[in-house]
Amino acid sequence: MAIIRCTKCAHLAERADAEIGLLLACPRCGNPTQVYPTLFFVSRLLEKYFAAQHEVTRLTATGGSGTATAAPPADATALPVAVDRTAGSEQNPPIAEWFGHRQVSVQIADHTVDTSGFFDEVALLIGRNLPLVKVVLDRIRWAQKKGHASTVIPLHGKSPADAQRLGNFCQQLYDYSFVTRAIANRQKNNVLLAIQTAPTIRHFFNGEWLEWFALMSCLQRATERGKRFSCARNVRLTLADGEQLEIDVFVLIDGQLPIVIECRSGEYRQDIDSHVALRTRLGLSGNNLIFCVAGLEDEMARGLSAMYDLSFVSERGLSQHLARLL
Structure with missing residues (x-):
């Protein structure tokens, strides 16, 4: 079973697994609330528990000696769905070592996997509901590009259930401060979104959400x-010859299994050749270098995978492919 926990009234209840990733009205207060996988929810609770435990240990050490004694950091891999800046720096050496064995030097910024913000939560909402919420992303990007202060999300033509879910998603963007206002207009059957101008938010809607x-x-x-x-x-x-490249997502499982994921929410064809060469250069299996293209049709994904010995998937097919790898 999945879990729903309201951030407004703290109502907690079980839901069907089929509802994971959806935004539903809280049964008690009506607040838009996300449905989480039970394991993910428990992991988040454990993250908070160990963070509190770490702080208690640090404060105890400080109070006992009068000087701060560094407490051992929480194991970054014990809670895989929660990564902070400190944990990021602790994870870098195994990655650098893996690439070093292949005569490749790496530069890694710790903040790029810092999940203390809400980028991960909103990205999961988008990826699991892309056919529905794509109109919101498109209109926000268009408004950002044109320098407009707001955009309108039309709800007409949607089923009542989809209109409710779309309205809930817009409200969630406001709750997480990805927009500055979300105003529902029932008479005109739309939602007005006031645009955030922060560069991190612009980059997120321009494709970083998929990463x-x-x-x-x-x-x-x-x-x-x-x-x-x-x-x-x-x-x-x-690379050893001085060529420079960038990988969108790299995950090293158990210190041995590398997974490279290139993410494209727009055009991707011009990057295929360079990543075929990168796969060969790093000695990767085609299953381990994944091209995740938002909205890619399954038939196209299968055809491209066969042509280039890379794994092409959509955001819908990514989880299934990862299940086969892991």
């Missing part, structure tokens, strides 16, 4: 399998 979705999908699958991991986003590679 977060791919990363969290991989980490959740690793969690379910009880695997240890090291992970990074936007990994900059320098």
Whole structure:
């Protein structure tokens, strides 16, 4: 069973697994609330527990000696779905070592896998509901590009259930501060969204959401399998001949199994050749270098995978492919 927990009234209840990722009205207060996999929800609770335990240990050490004694950091791989800045830096050495054995140097920014914000939550909402919420992403991107302060999300032509879910998603964007306002107009049957102008939000809607979705999908699958991991986003590679490349998502499972995920929410064809060469250069199986293309049709994904010995998937097919790998 899945779990729903309202962030407004704290109502907690079980839901069907088929509803995972959906935004539903809280049965008690009506607040838009996401349905989580039970394992994911428990992992988040454990994250908070161990963070509190770590802080108690640190404060106890400080109070006992008068000087702060560094407490051992929480194991970054014990809670795979929660990664903070400190954990990110602890995960980097295994990744650097793996690439080093292949005469490739790497640059990794810790903040790119910091899940203390809400990028991961919203990315999962988008990836699991893309056919429905794509109109919201498209209109926000268009407004950002044109420098408009707001955009309108039409609800007409939608079924009552889809209109409710779309309205809930817009409200969730506001709750997480991805927009500055979300105003439902029942007479005109639309929702007005006021646009955030922060660069991180612009980048998120311009495609980084898919990187977060791919990363969290991989980490959740690793969690379910009880695997240890090291992970990074936007990994900059320098090959032995000086050529420089960037990998969107890299996850190293149990220190041995590498998974490279390239994410494209727009055009992707011009990047195929370079990643075929990268797969060969790193000695990867075609199953382990994944091209995740938002909205890619299944038939197209199968055809491209056969042509190029890379694994082409949509956001819908990513989890199934990861299940076969792990």
